[in-house]
Amino acid sequence: MAYENRLKSQNLVHLLQNRESGYTNVGQQPGRMPLLAYERPxxxxxxxCLxxxxxxxPPIYLRKFTPDGRKLLAFSQDQRSLLIYSYGGSSCAAVGELIRQADVGSDEFFSRQDSILKSQIFERLFPxxxxxxxxxxxxxLYYLHREFSVFLEDGRYAMLAAMTVVRGALPVEDYVRYPDLFDKVDAFSYVFFLVDLKLGVVTDRLILPNDSIVIAHNHGISVFGSTVMMMSRLHQCVYVYWVNDGKFHQQETIGPRPRDFIEKATTDFDNLNATTVLPITHIKQRVLSFQYRQINDKSGNPTDSQKSFYKNFEYIENMIMERMHLVNDELLMLRYEERPKDTDTMPIATxxxxxxxxxxxxxxEVVGVYPEYSINLLHILLQFNEYMSNDRSLQFGDAPSLPMHFFLRHTFADTNESVSVDRHTALRFNPSVPLSSQSLSSSPYLKFNEFKYDSRYVSPLEQPHRCSNEPIRFIDxxxxxxxxxxxxxxxxxxxxMAPRELCAFIWHPFDPLVLSIQKCMNSYVYHVHLYNHSTIVEK
Structure with missing residues (x-):
């Protein structure tokens, strides 16, 4: 048997020695191996296990841990205040004393009623x-959105969002400044707070009145380094900001017109009506130009590609921008979708x-355009998955991974499957991108190449899942x-017929600690999962 295929030692002493000495087997692709890969085993x-x-x-809404794992963020029950809790470790003396007094023993599940362990474990873990x-x-009049938070400068700053409903019609000038304006969405007024978690102060505020940004689970925000991008569904553009020394600095707006474009639009707003034809936006013009250049026909006869281009011209012209992802400081990935028709009174099922x-x-410039069934796009996403995910663990340096990535890479990436199978896979997988910024947990226990678990009930995605009838097993x-x-x-x-019961997990970035929140209608139940050296896991 080859050495690399042999079963490695599972002895805790050997693993501690490897971690202490820095031993690691880099394999055939050292450039992709994270710096501290030897810590995974x-x-x-x-x-x-407990x-x-x-x-x-307390009466709060738990949000998530900071990237360094030293703090836990939460929102007050009225969603107007930010609460910061410190974390000293699940093996601290205060927690160990509580577990000893409760006489937990070797059980995996502690559910004894009226126990001091249940009432005090949270304040011992998180002062x-x-x-x-x-x-x-x-x-x-604003309230904090409890499903949004973005960390900057390795967790030094936290970006939070508050919003309130806007009453009244949109300004007429917006229809000229933003020719692709999508006024079928509800408009809100937003305030983005930049909080210095080290000093505990608000360093800056950014106000965006009369806009529509999908901030739930960070969908409409993308971060790379100090660059922050926000996608407006209302104005169909992307705002670019740069954060430095705890301040927002506006860079530009991507979408309506090219950079340094001389404004030549009419200022006679009184003549505008529903029949006024506005110019095509900058990005869509680049998309159409890119597709037209892909047509290579020297015979002068119309080809299938040319017919398809002219057939889809109006469709592309009327598409709307729905998702956005900043791959790096130079490349932006956009997802356009079909614009809902004015005659649609019910949501489209398909x-x-x-x-x-x-x-x-x-x-x-537009350097690539792919339909949702594109096999080439699927191969790009599989090959450059870690590169395109710009979230990195501060402890390991690698990118979080999804179970679907693991499955596809081991099933289709290196095999000669038929085109029909690949096309079907592309239709299922491609809609999962673009990725939401900082929406994946970097916990080592969610590495699907190390542990097997049922991804229907738990995954690196920081979104609620439906509850399982049995405990979720993690198998080596x-x-x-x-x-x-x-x-x-x-x-x-x-x-x-009953309401669906959901469960959300808050994973510590590297410690053996998980907070689970079960919700059914307006009822919440909280559990804590941590390491206990006396716990014996039944095989």
Whole structure:
């Protein structure tokens, strides 16, 4: 048997020695191996194996850990304040004393009623550090969006968003400044706060009145380094900002017109009406030009490619920008979808047609256009998945991965499957991009190449999943043994007529600690999953 295929030692002492010495087997692609890859096997022995059921927490909404894992962010119940909790480790003396007093023993699941462990474990794990009242004074009508947070400068700053409903019609000038304006969406007024987590102060505010940005789960925001991009569904453009020393600096607006374009639009707004034809936007003009250049016909006879281009010309002209992803400081990925028709009174059951566009920021050029069924796009996403995911773990240096990436890479990437199978796979996988910024957990326990688990109930995506009827098992791929279980099972019997019970997980970036939140209608139940050296995992 080849040496690299042999079963590596699972002894904890050996793993500790490897971690201490820095030993790692870089394999055939050292450039892709993270700096601290030797720490991954170590986490198979130190796992969040103990579940403490139904713990008591303050009346807050938990958000997520900072990238360095030292703080936990939460929002007040009225969604007007930010609460910052410090984290000293799941093995600190205060937590260990509580577990010893509760006489947990070797069980994986602790559910004893009226226990001091349940009532005090949260405040022992997370002592309160700061409370910042953000929505007050001039922003008293705003409320914080509890599904949005973006970290900048390795977690030094946190970007939060507050919003309020806007009443009234859009200014007429907007229809000229933004020719592709999509006024079928609800408009809000936004305030983005930049919070210095080290000093506990608000360093800057950015106000965007009368706009529509999808900020749930960071969908409409993309970050790379110090560059922050926001996609406006209303104005169909991308705002570019640069963050430096805790301040927002506006760079440019991508979409309506090229950079340094001399404004020649009419200023006679009184003559505008529903029949006024406005010029095509800058990016769409580049998309059409790119597609036309792909047609290579020297005979002068119309080809299928030319017929397809002219047939889809009006369709592309009327598409709307729905998603955006900043791949790096130079490349932007956009997803266009079919614009809903004015006659549509009910949502369309079928998925809309999509078009994926790669756009260079400096050169203002379109370098790639792919339909949603493109096999070439699927291969690009599989080959450059880690590169396109600009989120990186501060501890390991590698990018979070999704179970679907693992499955496709091992099933289709290196095989000669038929075109029909690849096309079907592309139709299923391509709509999952662009990726939302900082929406994947970097926990080593979610590495699908190290652990096997049911991705229907838990995944690196920081979104709620439906509850499982059984504890979620995490199985070591090397030994095929159960390493730990997450006991967050549904509390009600499955009933098609009853409301669906959901569960969200907040993973620590590197510690064996998980917070799970179960929700059914307006009822919340919280659990904590942590490492306990006395716990024995049943095989």
């Amino acid at each position: 170590f986490y198979k022995c130190i796992t969040p 579940t403490i059921d139904s713990i008591t927490i 309160a550090k700061e409370t910042l009242n953000l929505c007050q004074g001039d922003f008293g 998925s809309p047609r999509r078009l994926y566009v790669f756009y260079t920021i400096t050169g203002e 791929r090397a030994t095929d043994s159960i390493k730990f279980r997450l006991h967050a099972t549904a509390r009600r019997h499955l009933n098609p």
